[in-house]
Amino acid sequence: MEYDRDHKWVYLFEETGGEDKDLLGGKGSGLADMTRAGLPVPPGFITTTEACNAYYMLGKVFAEGMWTQARTALKSVEERVGKVFGDHTNPLLVSVRSGAAISMPGMMDTVLNLGLNEETVRGLAEQTGDLRFALDSYRRFISMFGEIVMGVAYEKFERVLDRYKAQTIGGRDTDLSTDQLSDIITSYKRIIFAEQHGHDFPEDPHEQLRMAIAAVFDSWMGRRAMDYRRVNRIPDDIGTAVTIQAMVFGNMGAESGTGVAFTRNPSTGEKTLYGEYLLNAQGEDVVAGIRTPNHISQLHDELPGVYEQLVTITERLEKHYRDMQDIEFTVEMGKLWMLQTRSAKRTGAAAVRVAVEMVHEGLIDKRDAVRRVAPTQLDQLLHPTVSADVQTKVLTTGLPASPGAAQGIVVFNADEAEEAAQNGTKVILVRQETSPDDFHGMVSAQAILTAFGGMTSHAAVVARGMGKPCVTGANALNIDYNHQQFNVDGTAVPKGEWITVDGTTGRIFLGQVPTTQPKLGDKFQEFMSWADELRILRVRANADTPHDARVAREFGAEGIGLCRTEHMFFGEERLAAMREMILADGVRAREKALDKLLPLQKGDFAGIFRAMDGLPVTIRLLDPPLHEFLPNLIDLLGELAELKMSLLQAKTIHEMNLLLDEIDKKRQMQRQVERLRETNPMLGLRGCRLGLLYPEVTRMQTRAIFEAACEVQGQGITVMPEIMVPLVSTAEELRNQAELIHEGARQVMGEHGMNVEYTVGTMIESPRAALTADEIAAHADFFSFGTNDLTQTTFGLSRDDSGRFLPYYVERKILEDDPFQVLDRKGVGQLIQISVDHGRRVKPDLKLGICGEHGGEPSSIAFCHELGLNYVSCSPYRVPVARLASAHAALNGQ
């Protein structure tokens, strides 16, 4: 790119107009916005992202004219502030901050108080009448500049400071005398001189500024920033802007202060100024936590004028940005200065309330409102949370790695977790970090807590996969495996103690803190109704019982997309009949066993049909490998061994005979179980393969469905059964099973003299089904993409076994996301695309849905929308998330 000689590289805040974040960076853009709106912002200017890009193109040299423009802008700032940069008596100090369009960790941080040197520090002391303050500001500036701009290790400064602090009585920063501060400043400068091989700390304020701007530019290509961009696929050439702003001080007496505030309550969304402040303090003091800040409402009493002004400004900001703001301000000797404004982070509850109320206030329209709430934010609303009014003190806080709250006793290793869970004890697994070897313990635990690791650590990924609460990176945790306890700031928590983990916020509590299932109020319903107006995708639920069906309907499900019939077989009475069926010798015996199951299944179906009156219910025929219904082989062998040991010790012939009978029975079962055992059950005799080998099973299930449907329809309820054949990989399989189903349906309807509207379709869950969708569509009224299995087969990756390595894959970015959570567009998605194309070409009105767990994941839902599917189906509690995600997808597609 070429720029002409007088290209504009630098903008005063008030000079801008219409330039966007891309040019000015997020921070600069906000300050410029506020300035133009006439709000009190300390004057300043921005060197643009273009200047950064030019810097790199020229081989790390400022673009021609940039520095001159910056000097000119600085002059203008001096004039407006009435101070002079580098002046010995009335010095202007500035802050220098980086600011790309996208907030990016790893870039250069803030340098405050720039402009101080041996001369100006005196001027500052005079201005403020506080030598100690001036020296302390100078000390902080040198170490900040030394570290950030000149690259000296922070510890070197820290060590000096610690030595001096140790000489004081209190041992704190604030206990240092002015003499000590002067000595520290000298030491700091010596360190810089030594580290920089004879280059002094720059005394010239303009040189300081030049170096600071260059350092911001340099940090753009720093290792961490580049890694971050690579991982997040942000291009390198967007560059960073630099914001240079006059310093204001909140620690210049009782009429000064500093604070942060939200324009509404970020937790509840209530429309009231929410925040805290400290008088006679700097921003750092609020963060340091030495003094306890006051609630913002107190400002009304302490500085009523400022408070009024603040209220007026926040109202203007909300009107300008049409969103709730998170602001920083400083009061310097009674004058209010705005230092930052940005869209405020908020809880899911707040997001919904703010969005709804802003529509009522006329600030935004319904579409904006829907856009404002991220689907994942609803997730918070739908999980148990620690009750809002809880008085218990937070023990510590980590990263909110997987939402929801749970209580349990502390255990420190996976085996114990498993053992305790088997005894019915609720446990929280606490580890430094987890590894694949901890997997069985994680399965057994109520929640997981780790001292290390981030949001994509093994623990985080696995826990989210299992839908378990998880807090990671709780660095305050000091775990002592040897003594089976952990310590947090002096509190020892031994194994066996109850704790509560709040994965939604990252908080950890001692004891059993009450959790609540949040109520979804009117605002929520109103909000969801707007989302529903916008979306195109239908949303159904995966539900296997009448109870689940009712829950799903309450959450707004528009039908059942997946009713897994096998879950109905797990009751005790049913399991016995099921085993009888599996172990039956020949068709006759199998049919006899199936006859016992028929009325039970029929009852379940009737209940579900009633709950879903008027809505479609997709019923999947028996799917899992049969041995899932049989006892575990290892257990059986253990029982057999026990029995044999008892035999050795038997006292009477009678006792022996009883034992021998028992052994015989168990051995028979053992043989059956061994016969049915499969090396890879996931790829074995299951799905429609069962129905092909044992057509009597399909016949029984068909009969149960249609007897239930006729009965319920006879009661005036509208039934819409959709019968789904699982794990089809050839068209012939579906043809065969569909024929059986149609036959059975005709027969039962004939018997009842009734007609039930129904359809027959199939899961698309093997790659071959997707690839041959054209042939399969000929026999199907609908396809439902079983993306769990499809992901397994497409990757060649068992979900049950991937826990040992998938988290590492995600952590090391071998995979962007866990493909069982976020649909893999490139692979699995390509197959779905092929399937949609092939299927609709043959049968344009083919109904298409998705019933894997991706059906409740927002980015996967967006993909389903793009593909033109008819519906997604997910677990009942995900239905609102899916409704909102569908609305977002529709909005983004316009």
Add this chain to the structure above:
Amino acid sequence: MEYDRDHKWVYLFEETGGEDKDLLGGKGSGLADMTRAGLPVPPGFITTTEACNAYYMLGKVFAEGMWTQARTALKSVEERVGKVFGDHTNPLLVSVRSGAAISMPGMMDTVLNLGLNEETVRGLAEQTGDLRFALDSYRRFISMFGEIVMGVAYEKFERVLDRYKAQTIGGRDTDLSTDQLSDIITSYKRIIFAEQHGHDFPEDPHEQLRMAIAAVFDSWMGRRAMDYRRVNRIPDDIGTAVTIQAMVFGNMGAESGTGVAFTRNPSTGEKTLYGEYLLNAQGEDVVAGIRTPNHISQLHDELPGVYEQLVTITERLEKHYRDMQDIEFTVEMGKLWMLQTRSAKRTGAAAVRVAVEMVHEGLIDKRDAVRRVAPTQLDQLLHPTVSADVQTKVLTTGLPASPGAAQGIVVFNADEAEEAAQNGTKVILVRQETSPDDFHGMVSAQAILTAFGGMTSHAAVVARGMGKPCVTGANALNIDYNHQQFNVDGTAVPKGEWITVDGTTGRIFLGQVPTTQPKLGDKFQEFMSWADELRILRVRANADTPHDARVAREFGAEGIGLCRTEHMFFGEERLAAMREMILADGVRAREKALDKLLPLQKGDFAGIFRAMDGLPVTIRLLDPPLHEFLPNLIDLLGELAELKMSLLQAKTIHEMNLLLDEIDKKRQMQRQVERLRETNPMLGLRGCRLGLLYPEVTRMQTRAIFEAACEVQGQGITVMPEIMVPLVSTAEELRNQAELIHEGARQVMGEHGMNVEYTVGTMIESPRAALTADEIAAHADFFSFGTNDLTQTTFGLSRDDSGRFLPYYVERKILEDDPFQVLDRKGVGQLIQISVDHGRRVKPDLKLGICGEHGGEPSSIAFCHELGLNYVSCSPYRVPVARLASAHAALNGQ
């Protein structure tokens, strides 16, 4: 379709010229060919397949003109034969046969002696001077016509005949007197009258002919013929022709006779007339086996003129057809008549010899020769066969369901087979037919023998899948499970007796009949060299040891396409080191164990490189789940139970302590095994996932490969290693592993001061790898399609578990073929196609091969050729098959 009024529906044999099989049918076409060539063929004519189609279009009515044309043709036949159809003194008799272009079971069979009635039978008696013969011919004609044309159940005639035979002394057909024959004829006619509701047997010969032709047409749409066509995807509208030919009789005295012959020996290919004949006999007599036929060479002495004529004719036929022929002839009172000629079936050995010799004789060119041998025929040559000079009598014969010969003792159920095999006993599993429940027994048996079932029965499909000899449908077997024996024609064979099964021919022998590995002579080598000249695909072998590599090279392999390194770990010493590696706690310990494996692997690689001097060797890095190297959990639990029982009975504290130590060790192993156990190992922690989690394994293998390569190259041998990363499903996996390999290679080559040319590539064996081949190709020098795993994942079908239902799928035609044998083009093939397109688009010179077992299967090889792959790789013994199949593919592609 419309035909004009004088459309030609009927052709005299001599009238034809250039019309093809499609119009005349296979049989008619052969007879017409011979007639035109001037060979002595009984005169006759053909109604065309068009006539058949017209018949159906008109609603089962002869096309206009057809019958008139047939009458005219018949006149012409009368003239040429000098007999008259329906004449009372000199009657012409004809045979009527169906004949479609494709030989098709289920269609109407032959009707002989048509033209006989109460009058003409007298004429025949006069002509032949044999009243008994005339009456017997008449009887046979009526029952044949009654059954085939008029649809009377054959048993009804049979029952009458049996009654009369029971009245004779000998009890045979030939013992019936002329009076009895007359009575039988009367009874037969009554049966027809009764069955046909008052329609008499037609006395008018022209009516007989009209009905017979219509019956042939009708049988075209018979149930069996239609089923056959549906299954074999033959269209319905190709129609059948009808051949009407003057009868000749081989049973008119000592100068008459009948026989069959091959123009060369169909077993060895030797160029000498091969066949058998009977004087004064009809074709039926040869088949009935009442009299033993003579070897064809004896005809030279008995009827030298006829013999000479036969030799001359066969030579002419071979020249005409340029192929070995299978002929039928009849001699009627010294005159030779040719009744059929067709290409002769032959063994693989004969096929090769005939093809080579015909080239030398100038009959065909090399391309023809290559075309003449089916790749599957070579398969016979490469399996052990029952020695040709074996004197042992054949016990019985069934269908040759899976080639090869094997001996073993008879067992009748799968559990016993398994048990015996575990004790090292070789067994043959003998069953009525097999079911999925017999699978474990089939795995354990040397060969399988069943009394029922066809070439695609469960037993056949499973056995072929396992490469085991199998004979099915040996109907003579009378199996008595209760007494644990089978009977064949009075010979009882109890459990435990040795038998030999020859799956190549279908023969069963008593005892241990010697088998031989056939030698591949000069003719074979010459033949293969012609195939090699034609083919484009390279052929490599899958070989894991230096020995296998040498065998492969002898069979003509042009490299190793798959060297599975894990097979090298199964020796006892190696397994110990491998277990140490797997159970290692941490990287350090794992590396220590790997250090033990390194020299062993290096030695193996060196041996293979030497054997393949100058040829590429593709080495796949460690692939299987690690628990494959650990003891079986069930076994471990059994051992533990035993130890505990011993503990209960321990006599001394010392003994107890020893046992407790042992128990402790086993329990530790049990925990490890349980930890590594996977639900679906096929989709678990294996392939490159191992190398990603344990990079030290990849490093060790790389070092072993390059240390071996440097060492061997230093000895003047050309090494061409191609290192292959298994089970990749994302590009990042390959990038990561390739980096490790390149690093390791650089390091070792540096240490040796040597450069080894090598490449790095990947298996494409997950659908996702295929779908993202463009991304993956960026890091690969080659792709090798692992079609075994790719088939498993594409279908969602475990090879280990599919034995329970896949045979049913194939038998019921849910699947055309077992996809683990014949590559599924529509599904798996589509993925390979996508992969080839994506991969070559990004990297045009990407080397592409296939190393699944499909690499040795002819139709799959043809597909690989069509896709433009560079090579196929298969087991060493399949290499010649693959070479020939590749040549065929190239020829077909031209």
